[in-house]
Amino acid sequence: MRFLNTLLLVSACSLPSFSYALNVEPANWWVGMNKNNITVLVHEQNIANEEFKLDKYKGVELNNVTRTDNPNYSFLHLNISDNAKAGTLKFNSTNTAHSFEFPLFTRDKNSAQRQGFTSADALYLINPDRFVNGDSTNDTVKSMLEAANPGFKGGRHGGDIQGVINALPYLNNLGVTQLWLTPVLENNMPDYSYHGYAITDFYNVDPRMGSNNLYKTLSIKAKEQGIGLVMDMVLNHFGAEHPWMKDKPTQDWINLNGQFENGKNATSHARQTIQDPHASNYDKRQFSDGWFVASMPDLNQRQPLLNEYLIQNAIWWIEYADLSGIRVDTYSYSDKAFLSDWTKAIMDEYPHFNIVGEEWTSNPAIASYWQRGKVNQDGYVSSLPSVMDFSLQEAVIRALNEDEGWSTGWVKVYQSLANDFLYPDTNNIMVFADNHDMSRLYTEFGQDLAKTKMAMTLFLTTRGIAQIYYGTEILLDNTPSKDHGDIRIDFPGGFKNQNANAFTGVGLSKNQRDMHETISTLLNFRKQSPALAKGKLVHFSPNNGVYSYARVSDTQTVLVFMNKNKVTQKHNLDYMQEVIPKNANAQALFTQHTFKLTNSINLEPMTATVLVINTP
Structure with a gap:
């Protein structure tokens, strides 16, 4: 059963008035999950004043309900045991209009x-x-x-x-x-x-x-x-038009009292404070708690x-x-x-x-x-x-x-x-x-x-x-x-x-x-x-405008040459012998030309050359 998201209608006056519809997040869960203790968020006007009970369902228990400083939220904590089967949970509220169903689905095979x-x-x-x-x-x-x-x-x-x-x-x-x-x-x-x-x-x-x-x-x-x-x-931020801005689940749901204050509470972007062993707690919080912009x-x-x-x-x-x-x-x-x-x-x-x-x-x-x-x-x-x-x-x-x-x-x-x-x-x-x-x-x-x-x-x-x-x-x-x-x-x-x-x-x-x-x-x-999928990277110090490297696996070696020179370069390969198989035949990836590698290769100007050597 699908539930509408909370509807928040802002009136023309300065103080908003709210129109609510029951909102349940998430809308479902699955059996056989490692994550088998879940929390269901329920949002509706004064929902915290109601009592929820779960109809008897084998393998599933409603452990407790958390109510916050906002009476419009309740958090239902469920345990779904390994022996639970797919089906539909039925939550009954003291206000019957707010009773709802919560599907438990079967996971796709090998999902985990x-x-x-x-x-x-x-x-x-x-x-x-x-x-x-x-x-x-x-x-x-x-x-x-x-x-x-x-x-x-x-x-x-x-x-x-x-x-x-x-x-x-x-x-x-x-x-x-x-x-x-x-x-x-x-x-x-x-x-x-x-x-x-x-x-x-x-x-x-x-x-x-x-x-x-x-x-x-x-x-x-x-x-x-x-x-x-x-x-x-x-994970860090959300949009300012989210219902949470007008009806926070808890007073501490949003950093810095939920206010941007004309940029005073903007993030410092000083990411190095997280690793800095000398950083002050103030600077760390300015980075992690500060907002990007007022809209986020x-x-x-x-x-x-x-x-x-x-x-x-x-x-x-x-x-x-x-x-x-x-x-x-x-x-x-x-x-x-x-x-x-x-x-x-x-x-x-x-x-x-x-x-x-x-x-x-x-x-x-x-x-x-x-x-x-x-x-x-x-x-x-x-x-x-x-x-x-x-x-x-x-x-x-x-x-x-x-x-x-x-x-x-x-x-x-x-x-x-x-x-x-x-x-x-x-x-x-x-x-x-x-x-x-x-x-x-x-x-x-x-x-x-x-x-x-x-x-x-x-x-x-x-x-x-x-x-x-x-x-x-x-x-x-x-x-x-x-x-x-x-x-x-x-x-x-x-x-x-x-x-x-x-x-x-x-x-x-x-x-x-x-x-x-x-x-x-x-x-x-x-x-x-x-x-390229899993081969070891071996690279060589740049020389005369050429950067070269190899990707080496048990069955294939790929040689790459980056020639920044504006003229053709006759490039000696003696320094690369540790990565070139003996008597190797190479295929140029872009031209499909196959040839026997010698001790040098001509590199075209301003060009990347990719050679593929397959080994039995």
């Missing part, structure tokens, strides 16, 4: 053993509103505060989940193995709601994106194409009921939508003890799952602090499997834009990767050229095709999990603007009245077609390459 994304995968990051408009009937929804405005770079353009479903054959052919969509949950904000990071309902997809059922359909159809689904989750209030994950709510919400979406991973926005901004609880609960439920946290720092000492297995000086224990490699992203941009020198050029990449000793699991680091929050790669290189191809070859052949931003394969560009609305540009072919179509190739330039072929070749090679 699901495989998360790995270093064999390539994730394709999509801003759904800017990708494909698959259903124009939901561009504007009357119940949502913001209507479609495709002519405004910061407005909603109409892309949706159906559009992503329609694009699945294209993505499969491109070589994508995982999809990461920026948040598709309800963002009922008055403006700039398209990005998805100001969530106003943690359990429902935004109707302008589709529905929960359609999101599940995307997951099913993507898996039919061999593609997994990664959900972008926000900061959640207090130290509140036990909120802690439980966020853990259950993540597990519910994994189970409901059959997810293969989670990307966590602004990871380190949340309370770090909560983050330990949250990641552990998910990994206990799904031991082979994967979660990547966004820690936007070029300092690997800070980023590595969060990865599972790291022994930290302060004793902090994390269960987060993966982090994002902002250090390498920055190093590659600088390396290709700088002249070669003792401390410039390729050495920046070499030094970044040399810091891998800080990470407990270097294969489980996500590498990327750009994303939805930074200028596009082609823009950073001043529309230089050669540099863009070299960079993407590096990111798709080095160690770690590869991530590509939508449109990189066709050189999408935000020059000269750095506005997020321009970075998150409409995908050609996804909307009406566009001159180019990436899905058919019509209207694409020669350079765009060249880039698409390069990316497709690399991504499809990754799908079947044991060396």
Whole structure:
């Protein structure tokens, strides 16, 4: 049985009046879960004055009910034992109008053993509103505060989940193995709601994106194409139009008394305070408790009921939508003890799952602090499997834009990767050229095709999990603007009245077609390459404008040469003998030319050369 979300109607006067409807979160659970003690949030006017009883159900007990300082909430604590069967729980209230049913479902077979994304995968990051408009009937929804405005770079353009479903054959052919969509949950904000990071309902997809059922359909159809689904989750903050802002479950649900105070309570963004052994408690709180902006209030994950709510919400979406991973926005901004609880609960439920946290720092000492297995000086224990490699992203941009020198050029990449000793699991680091929050790669290189191809070859052949931003394969560009609305540009072919179509190739330039072929070749090679999936990385100090490395597995060696010189380079291979099998025959990935390796190779100017050596 479905329940409507709480309805909050704001009157024209300064003091809001409320109209309530019974709201239950989550709407269901599953039997056979490791997480078998759950808390059901019930919201309705003066609901705390009512008594709830659970009809007798074998294997399920209502342990107790928590009432808070807000009489409009009750939290029902259930224990679902291992011998409980699927069925429907019936909760009776002293107000019969508030009695409700709560389904217990059977889990999909082997759900707990699901495989998360790995270093064999390539994730394709999509801003759904800017990708494909698959259903124009939901561009504007009357119940949502913001209507479609495709002519405004910061407005909603109409892309949706159906559009992503329609694009699945294209993505499969491109070589994508995982999809990461920026948040598709309800963002009922008055403006700039398209990005998805100001969530106003943690359990429902935004109707302008589709529905929960359609999101599940995307997951099913993507898996039919061999593609997994990664959900972008926000734990640190939420949208200011969420009902919680007008009717907080507890007084301490939101940090800093639930007030932004004209920026006084803004976050310091000083992420280093979390690891700093000398940092004051004041500075730590300014970072973790401060708000991003007034429209994104900061959640207090130290509140036990909120802690439980966020853990259950993540597990519910994994189970409901059959997810293969989670990307966590602004990871380190949340309370770090909560983050330990949250990641552990998910990994206990799904031991082979994967979660990547966004820690936007070029300092690997800070980023590595969060990865599972790291022994930290302060004793902090994390269960987060993966982090994002902002250090390498920055190093590659600088390396290709700088002249070669003792401390410039390729050495920046070499030094970044040399810091891998800080990470407990270097294969489980996500590498990327750009994303939805930074200028596009082609823009950073001043529309230089050669540099863009070299960079993407590096990111798709080095160690770690590869991530590509939508449109990189066709050189999408935000020059000269750095506005997020321009970075998150409409995908050609996804909307009406566009001159180019990436899905058919019509209207694409020669350079765009060249880039698409390069990316497709690399991504499809990754799908079947044991060396790129799990092979050891061995790299060599840059020399004469060439950076070279090998990915080595038992059955395959991949050699990569990055030549920044503007002339052909006759490159001696004697220094690489430790990674080149004897009497090796190599195949050039991009030309398919096969030849016997000698002690030198000709490297074309401003080109990445990839050689594949298969060993029996």
